[in-house]
Amino acid sequence: MASTDKASPRDRLLDAAARLSYRDGVSIGVEALCREAGVSKRSMYQLFDSKDEMLAASLQRRIPVYEARFTHPDPQAASPRERILYVFEQLEKGSVDPGYHGCPYLAVLVELKDPGHPANAVARGVKEDLAQTFRTQAERGGARDPELLARQLLLVFDGASARAGAAVERLDDKLATVTATALLDAAGVK
Amino acid sequence: MASTDKASPRDRLLDAAARLSYRDGVSIGVEALCREAGVSKRSMYQLFDSKDEMLAASLQRRIPVYEARFTHPDPQAASPRERILYVFEQLEKGSVDPGYHGCPYLAVLVELKDPGHPANAVARGVKEDLAQTFRTQAERGGARDPELLARQLLLVFDGASARAGAAVERLDDKLATVTATALLDAAGVK
Numbered sequence: 001m002a003s004t005d006k007a008s009p010r011d012r013l014l015d016a017a018a019r020l021s022y023r024d025g026v027s028i029g030v031e032a033l034c035r036e037a038g039v040s041k042r043s044m045y046q047l048f049d050s051k052d053e054m055l056a057a058s059l060q061r062r063i064p065v066y067e068a069r070f071t072h073p074d075p076q077a078a079s080p081r082e083r084i085l086y087v088f089e090q091l092e093k094g095s096v097d098p099g100y101h102g103c104p105y106l107a108v109l110v111e112l113k114d115p116g117h118p119a120n121a122v123a124r125g126v127k128e129d130l131a132q133t134f135r136t137q138a139e140r141g142g143a144r145d146p147e148l149l150a151r152q153l154l155l156v157f158d159g160a161s162a163r164a165g166a167a168v169e170r171l172d173d174k175l176a177t178v179t180a181t182a183l184l185d186a187a188g189v190k
Numbered sequence: 191m192a193s194t195d196k197a198s199p200r201d202r203l204l205d206a207a208a209r210l211s212y213r214d215g216v217s218i219g220v221e222a223l224c225r226e227a228g229v230s231k232r233s234m235y236q237l238f239d240s241k242d243e244m245l246a247a248s249l250q251r252r253i254p255v256y257e258a259r260f261t262h263p264d265p266q267a268a269s270p271r272e273r274i275l276y277v278f279e280q281l282e283k284g285s286v287d288p289g290y291h292g293c294p295y296l297a298v299l300v301e302l303k304d305p306g307h308p309a310n311a312v313a314r315g316v317k318e319d320l321a322q323t324f325r326t327q328a329e330r331g332g333a334r335d336p337e338l339l340a341r342q343l344l345l346v347f348d349g350a351s352a353r354a355g356a357a358v359e360r361l362d363d364k365l366a367t368v369t370a371t372a373l374l375d376a377a378g379v380k
Contacts (some may be wrong), residue, residue, distance in 0.1 A: 103341060
């Protein structure tokens with residue numbers, strides 16, 4: 001639990017929004033959110049314009065922790081191939097958590113059919129960051145078509161995340177890294 | 191529109207459930223569903239035990255049309271490789287529809303965090319059918335590890351569906367078939 005009695009009402013709301021929307025979906029009600037955070041609805045609406053804005057802020061706030069998880073601990077020493085595969089190893093590691101429901105940003109993109117929702121923009125940004133990481137490493141690694149490889153790796157990342165999150169697939173036998181490896185080989189990344 | 195004035199209340203409800211849940215997500219309310227179907231709530235609860243049961247029935251009812259779309263029109267003449275790639279070509283074709291929100295069965299799996307929901311079982315079954323198709327063709331095509339290849343192809347299928355459905359990717363340059371081709375080649379499928 002990230003929220004403690006000492007956390008501000010704002011932080012408690014952001015923690016509750018992140019936790020409940022991840023566990024139950026983005027359609028969680030304002031009542032449930034405020035109850036979980038121990039904050040009145042009146043206070044919530046003083047802090048945020050809407051539930052949508054609060055959800056977007058809660059997703060935004062988690063980006064640094066999310067992105068750090070997928071960044072190789074020794075980026076200077078690691079080869080481009082190792083840096084790409086590290087992303088998939090971390091995905092596999094995270095997927096065995098009993099509370100795993102897939103990538104929270106992908107879930108938001110699938111659940112929110114409205115591209116104008118403020119949380120949608122946050123999630124798109126996170127996906128674009130990962131695409132950029134893949135592209136950069138694909139270029140450094142000498143991929144024949146770095147843009148194509150980056151897009152292929154994202155299909156695998158999001159497919160693995162969605163399927164493992166929905167418990168129709170398991171990644172703990174390295175399915176994601178094995179698949180990414182086949183695509184790296186096909187693209188000529190050493 | 192599949193529903194007409196001549197359709198039974200049951201069929202109108204099933205059409206409305208399929209249409210609205212696909213467009214707006216599985217959390218659509220009973221009121222909106224009944225309004226769209228032109229059926230009273232009282233009648234709805236005479237026909238279905240719950241909204242969840244109605245949603246499951248609406249997904250179940252669409253399976254034959256969904257699966258037919260991904261079945262090669264000449265399965266006897268087509269090679270295993272062609273039959274597998276046909277699935278991805280059809281995915282790409284469908285993804286350019288302005289109302290496309292990805293595979294409806296994957297969306298349900300991502301949106302419903304509760305594995306005990308009756309619609310979850312329907313969606314799992316559809317995914318298992320596709321896995322079986324991929325496995326069978328992978329075996330016939332001489333894949334080194336048909337089970338692994340089938341699982342890899344599903345990562346690509348669901349990743350492409352989720353990303354195109356959320357409008358963070360486009361498939362109309364054959365991204366899905368190109369990626370599936372790389373995996374077929376890596377698996378040694380002729």
